Amino acid sequence: MDKFLVLYKAPIAVVDEWMKKPEAERKPEETKMMDAWNKWMGENAGKFTDKGAGAGKPKIVSSSGVKDSRNDIMMYQIVQANSADDAAKMFVGHPHFGIPQATVEVMPLKSMEG
16 A cells, blocks of 8 residues: 555635634534544544644745744645555545645655665
């Protein structure tokens, strides 16, 4: 089986707008999404080589130095599958799509050795 990097993304503007909602309005929706997420994770538990983590605010490093930045990446995971198509199909209908304009990117990981 091959390994695939999965990036969960949502536009910064959408996340910022969501965070402006009162907590009493956000919390029930967040709980519903997390319940669906946990169910999905349980159903797919054997496919993960790394269950991932949330991604914080990035630092951009260039020949000019280091600066703070923002991007659309919310979290990552690493899954295993027989093909890129099989890996991508795992995420069809994923609870992450409860976030407007959210996407999931699935890409093969290739060894840097030799």
